[in-house]
Amino acid sequence: MSATRLLGATALALGVAAPFAGTPASGGKAADAIDVAALARMVAARQDHVSAIDLARWIRDQRPGLRVIDVRTPEAFAHFAIPTAENIPIERIPGARFGDEEMVVLYSEGGAHAAQAWVFLKAAGVRNAVFIAGGLGDWFDEVISPVLPADPPPGQAARIAEVTEISLYFGGTPRRAAPGETSTAASSDSDTAALIANARRRGC
Amino acid sequence: MSDSLLLAVLIGIAFGVALEQAGLGNAAKLTGQFYLTDFTVMKVMLSAILTAMLGAFWLGRFGLIDPAQVHVPETFLWPQIVGGMIFGVGFALAGLCPGTACVSASSGRLDGLAAIGGLFAGVLATGLAFPALAGFYGSGARGVVTLPATAGLPEGVVVLLVVLAALGVFRLIATREQEG
Numbered sequence: 001m002s003a004t005r006l007l008g009a010t011a012l013a014l015g016v017a018a019p020f021a022g023t024p025a026s027g028g029k030a031a032d033a034i035d036v037a038a039l040a041r042m043v044a045a046r047q048d049h050v051s052a053i054d055l056a057r058w059i060r061d062q063r064p065g066l067r068v069i070d071v072r073t074p075e076a077f078a079h080f081a082i083p084t085a086e087n088i089p090i091e092r093i094p095g096a097r098f099g100d101e102e103m104v105v106l107y108s109e110g111g112a113h114a115a116q117a118w119v120f121l122k123a124a125g126v127r128n129a130v131f132i133a134g135g136l137g138d139w140f141d142e143v144i145s146p147v148l149p150a151d152p153p154p155g156q157a158a159r160i161a162e163v164t165e166i167s168l169y170f171g172g173t174p175r176r177a178a179p180g181e182t183s184t185a186a187s188s189d190s191d192t193a194a195l196i197a198n199a200r201r202r203g204c
Numbered sequence: 205m206s207d208s209l210l211l212a213v214l215i216g217i218a219f220g221v222a223l224e225q226a227g228l229g230n231a232a233k234l235t236g237q238f239y240l241t242d243f244t245v246m247k248v249m250l251s252a253i254l255t256a257m258l259g260a261f262w263l264g265r266f267g268l269i270d271p272a273q274v275h276v277p278e279t280f281l282w283p284q285i286v287g288g289m290i291f292g293v294g295f296a297l298a299g300l301c302p303g304t305a306c307v308s309a310s311s312g313r314l315d316g317l318a319a320i321g322g323l324f325a326g327v328l329a330t331g332l333a334f335p336a337l338a339g340f341y342g343s344g345a346r347g348v349v350t351l352p353a354t355a356g357l358p359e360g361v362v363v364l365l366v367v368l369a370a371l372g373v374f375r376l377i378a379t380r381e382q383e384g
Contacts, residue, residue, distance in 0.1 A: 012371060014258045014367070021261070
């Protein structure tokens with residue numbers, strides 16, 4: 001057998017044996033560790049949350065695979081919940097299982113618990129998960145009682161009509177802003193920060 | 205000089221000797237790969253990949269190295285695609301890559317020396333232009349991407365598949381060389 005063939009045969013033998021070698025003694029750590037840098041990039045790129053109005057649109061449109069998860073207590077959930085939501089209290093989140101094709105939307109009272117639940121799910125390898133940044137406060141501000149601009153700038157009429165329609169779909173009461181009042185129907189989805197600031201100011 | 209630096213020098217010398225022995229200090233031989241007339245580059249690369257992969261895999265399994273300590277570079281999609289294309293154009297034009305340019309220059313070839321001059325000029329230009337490139341430099345970040353994680357297969361299975369693919373290519377090249 002030539003040296004070349006011997007090397008080839010050795011490589012083949014080592015390759016064939018590889019699938020039966022099991023997991024390395026200490027190498028498993030790297031696979032199990034949370035990729036914190038990747039999570040931080042998702043947060044920076046705003047891929048970790050959606051606005052309440054987006055969630056409302058997904059629910060109305062019956063987005064395939066959508067699972068709305070309320071991480072509050074069963075008592076709070078029984079009192080009020082976003083339509084179609086399931087109740088998985090935060091302490092049970094680590095044991096929850098979600099499929100790769102499912103889109104998990106988390107919410108809590110203020111947003112902090114939902115954000116923490118998001119980290120837990122991401123650490124567990126759940127592929128599609130987001131949360132409502134401002135919690136139920138956002139839901140009420142953006143969907144149930146949206147304040148629409150008194151005289152909308154041109155080009156926003158379609159969006160305002162859509163917000164109105166979504167709000168009415170969920171039994172909300174959209175209304176026009178009084179003079180000097182800020183609208184909660186954001187001109188674009190990137191205005192969520194402004195919306196939340198607005199909600200905070202009004203004490204929600 | 206620390207032990208790891210000393211080790212790096214020794215490994216670097218061995219790497220250079222291996223490249224020169226394989227004939228990869230010769231630009232004509234390297235460009236032959238791009239025209240599919242000389243498969244030395246392919247054979248050397250695949251041999252190196254197999255050796256390194258099987259070595260890292262089995263040394264890890266026997267506990268001689270800690271796989272978790274092996275640095276896996278992160279993927280930045282867009283800059284790596286554009287950078288790879290620029291690298292490829294330079295490789296085909298000069299007939300040398302950075303490693304083989306060093307080997308070529310060390311063995312007294314002037315084209316190797318010129319390629320090293322171009323290499324440092326490119327590094328300098330990139331460094332000076334970096335403020336303008338910084339946004340692009342970090343774009344398309346995907347974190348650490350590995351074949352087993354992407355394919356959802358156990359590491360050992362991926363090792364076997366790569367071995368089979370490499371041996372298959374070796375067989376193809378051998379057949380082609382016999383015919384030619």
